[in-house]
Amino acid sequence: MCSMKNILILFAHPRYEKSRVNKALLEGxxxxxxITVNDLYEIYPDFNIDTAREQELLLAxxxxxxxxxxxxxxxxxxxxxxxDLVLEHGWVHDAGGNRLEDKQIFATITSGxxxxxxxxxxxxxxxxxxxxxxxxxxxxxxxxxxxxxxVVQGTYCLTDEMLADYGEQYRQVLVRLAQSPPLKLFKxxxxxxxxxxxxxxxxxx
Amino acid sequence: xxDSILGQAVVYLAAALICVPLAKRLGMxxxxxxxxxxxxxxxxxxxxxxxEGEGIMHFAEFGVVMMLFLIGLELEPAxxxxxxxxxxxxxSLQFVLTTLVLTGGLLxxxxxxxxxxxxxxxxxxxSTAIVLQSLKEKGLGSSxxxxxxxxxLLFQDIxxxxxxxxxxxxxxxxxxxxxxxxxxxxxxxxxxxxxAGSIFFAVAAVIIMGRYIVVPFLRIITxxxxxxxxxxxxxxxxxxxxxxxxxxxxxxxxxxxxxGVLLANSEFRHELESDIEPxxxxxxxxxxxxxxxxxxxxxxxxxxxxxxxxxMGIIVLKAAVLFAAGKLFRLSFDQNSIFALGLxxxxxxxxxxxxxINRLGIxxxxxxxxxxxxxxxxxxxxxxxxxxxxxxxLPRFGTREQVEKEADFIDTEHAVIIAGFGSFGxxxxxxxxxxxxxxxxLDNDSDQVDLLRKMGFKVFYGDATRLDILHSAxxxxxxxxxxxxxxxxxxxxxxxxxKKHFPKLQIMARAGNNLDxxxxxxxxxxxxxxxxxxxxxxxxxxxxxxxxxxxxxxTRAGQNFMKYDEAAIHHLAPYRHDASDxxxxxxEQIRLQEQLLASDRASIxxxxxxxxxxxxPVTAAEExxxxxxxxxxGV
Numbered sequence: 001m002c003s004m005k006n007i008l009i010l011f012a013h014p015r016y017e018k019s020r021v022n023k024a025l026l027e028g029x030x031x032x033x034x035i036t037v038n039d040l041y042e043i044y045p046d047f048n049i050d051t052a053r054e055q056e057l058l059l060a061x062x063x064x065x066x067x068x069x070x071x072x073x074x075x076x077x078x079x080x081x082x083x084d085l086v087l088e089h090g091w092v093h094d095a096g097g098n099r100l101e102d103k104q105i106f107a108t109i110t111s112g113x114x115x116x117x118x119x120x121x122x123x124x125x126x127x128x129x130x131x132x133x134x135x136x137x138x139x140x141x142x143x144x145x146x147x148x149x150x151v152v153q154g155t156y157c158l159t160d161e162m163l164a165d166y167g168e169q170y171r172q173v174l175v176r177l178a179q180s181p182p183l184k185l186f187k188x189x190x191x192x193x194x195x196x197x198x199x200x201x202x203x204x205x
Numbered sequence: 206x207x208d209s210i211l212g213q214a215v216v217y218l219a220a221a222l223i224c225v226p227l228a229k230r231l232g233m234x235x236x237x238x239x240x241x242x243x244x245x246x247x248x249x250x251x252x253x254x255x256x257e258g259e260g261i262m263h264f265a266e267f268g269v270v271m272m273l274f275l276i277g278l279e280l281e282p283a284x285x286x287x288x289x290x291x292x293x294x295x296x297s298l299q300f301v302l303t304t305l306v307l308t309g310g311l312l313x314x315x316x317x318x319x320x321x322x323x324x325x326x327x328x329x330x331x332s333t334a335i336v337l338q339s340l341k342e343k344g345l346g347s348s349x350x351x352x353x354x355x356x357x358l359l360f361q362d363i364x365x366x367x368x369x370x371x372x373x374x375x376x377x378x379x380x381x382x383x384x385x386x387x388x389x390x391x392x393x394x395x396x397x398x399x400x401a402g403s404i405f406f407a408v409a410a411v412i413i414m415g416r417y418i419v420v421p422f423l424r425i426i427t428x429x430x431x432x433x434x435x436x437x438x439x440x441x442x443x444x445x446x447x448x449x450x451x452x453x454x455x456x457x458x459x460x461x462x463x464x465g466v467l468l469a470n471s472e473f474r475h476e477l478e479s480d481i482e483p484x485x486x487x488x489x490x491x492x493x494x495x496x497x498x499x500x501x502x503x504x505x506x507x508x509x510x511x512x513x514x515x516x517m518g519i520i521v522l523k524a525a526v527l528f529a530a531g532k533l534f535r536l537s538f539d540q541n542s543i544f545a546l547g548l549x550x551x552x553x554x555x556x557x558x559x560x561x562i563n564r565l566g567i568x569x570x571x572x573x574x575x576x577x578x579x580x581x582x583x584x585x586x587x588x589x590x591x592x593x594x595x596x597x598x599l600p601r602f603g604t605r606e607q608v609e610k611e612a613d614f615i616d617t618e619h620a621v622i623i624a625g626f627g628s629f630g631x632x633x634x635x636x637x638x639x640x641x642x643x644x645x646x647l648d649n650d651s652d653q654v655d656l657l658r659k660m661g662f663k664v665f666y667g668d669a670t671r672l673d674i675l676h677s678a679x680x681x682x683x684x685x686x687x688x689x690x691x692x693x694x695x696x697x698x699x700x701x702x703x704k705k706h707f708p709k710l711q712i713m714a715r716a717g718n719n720l721d722x723x724x725x726x727x728x729x730x731x732x733x734x735x736x737x738x739x740x741x742x743x744x745x746x747x748x749x750x751x752x753x754x755x756x757x758x759x760t761r762a763g764q765n766f767m768k769y770d771e772a773a774i775h776h777l778a779p780y781r782h783d784a785s786d787x788x789x790x791x792x793e794q795i796r797l798q799e800q801l802l803a804s805d806r807a808s809i810x811x812x813x814x815x816x817x818x819x820x821x822p823v824t825a826a827e828e829x830x831x832x833x834x835x836x837x838x839g840v
Contacts, residue, residue, distance in 0.1 A: 014757055014758075015755075015758065016755055017754070017755050017758065041755065041756070041757035042755060042756045042757060043756075045746075045756040045757040045759070045760035045761075046760060
């Protein structure tokens, strides 16, 4: 196996203490080697983000994850604040800014609405990948590689067992990604959920 | 009519109530007011109290006893250790030099060397009561002059113990072992070494009792948790020590001081302090009145030149020695002049020592009478001298009220004036300066002022409530005046002055507590910053976080609480005067606290982040399709 990639999870939830789903997800990867959870709301309760610290963290990791609950079809304010301050002009884009080049990035998103409601014919009228378009463009601007999102949807209907399964699946996704699978394997997948399911299916028989 | 205790009480209290406010009005300070009251009712003026105030003097000395107990209480070993160089260095230097100079002077006047030495020692004492009270009133307690004065006074207070122990030796050397004078203590007539030994024995007894009897006794008392009992216990401690000391012929004040020092390290320190404080204030006032009443004006009128020249001579010598000592310890001119003039009187311990010297027969009765009169008169001089220093000397020779402008210096008026540059004001000033906003500063601590000027601040020195200083500080053209002065009366005064003369100047102010904040609201100041609010809420946020709360939620709860608390204080302000105009400050403080607590319960703050709450389904909106996904919940 070639060298393992380090993963940086930029976690942003303003009311994490009340979130069952995100607790399950983060518990699954607790203590996992090579994964750093950067709990933004806990570290910057006043939104005063330490840009230098964040940039150093970025440099020390090869896979970046924006992990947040979906509010009003976008990320919580902290993620926007983080992008505004940390992805500085000249550091990650434009003249000489290529510090994040070829790092991989994706979003882990939890939403109350089900996957069906996020479709052209559904209540929310747009698919999740469509709603992520600004993030994807930001990644492109920073010359990073955009991977499909990992999602937990319809959260109100999830039982504790299902949540535990999601926790385990999230862990598997991260562990597999750290082993740097060839990028072409993600072709055709809208969600990392489907990719990891196929990977597991192929392994089983 | 004034023979009965009640009659006397009426005379004293009435005199104090008339004279003290008058004196304060004239800018003379309460000490001078009390002294004047004493002179007025004394045997040489109105004659309401007779016998040269002697009878009351005994009673009033109790004020001094209590004050020394309180000073002793202040003296934690750690505190003493921090001040060791100024207490031992400055204190001993001043004391030895003054004694030498005064003894030399008395020798020249024809006293024998023993008498001269004894009197010199007594005259070297300064008045703790007058100095501390005067400095406190002027707000100079924590200035350099204040702490140097405190150190010197402390050294003197401690020095009285060995002096009292050693005086008998001077007496027997003088060959007059016979003791005369007032009530003899039961030790009188014993050989001198027994007397000296007994004094040390009594001191040791106080030390042992303090340690092994008083503290356990206080523990039992406080268990009963009846407030009067602890007051009674505090008084009992002082009275019984005074009694014991009287018994062995020692000064009660000294015993109380010792007891105070012993209890300084106990857990009852603060309680004892607050129990005794009111008694102390009243009795000290009484003491000053008694000093005023005991001035022997007959002696003064018989030989005014002798007495007055003695007073002037002693004051000049003492002040000169103090000034030199202060110089050596690097006090600046302003601070040194306050220090030297402040301590230039002869103190209340001189009365004690003179009485003792008289009983030992070291000096003749005529001399004692004269010196007692000199002592009392010199005490009345102090407030006058300090006032003259403040009005006449310092403005001319001290720290300037403003720096003279150089010819080509274009004076840019600053938009912000900060009045009071203590820890609050200075933090504010530093923050503004760090962000490129220069402020003009008003402060009345000359050392602070000099330092700030060196660092390039534009500082005006003096009383911020004075109209001319406000004018020259640019109050006419500034936009904001920030008041960060500690004393609430000064703040109100300043607000009124500014509202009247500079109506366009926006006033922002710091308030020390909720009550002060209400006072400011009453005065029409709407920008009020309570010094404790942000810090305590921030501390609360950290406490919550340490208990495991999410930092962001705790921070938002803190922000909400502050917003709510600010609103509450404005909301409650109009109702403040409804209940009664007569409730005391303390009760009002409690009532305010109650109102705040009640409205705390009524409004559930920090619950307005419902948008992020993820408990309970919201899919109803999705299913019904009634409104857009405004309630979408991330989970």
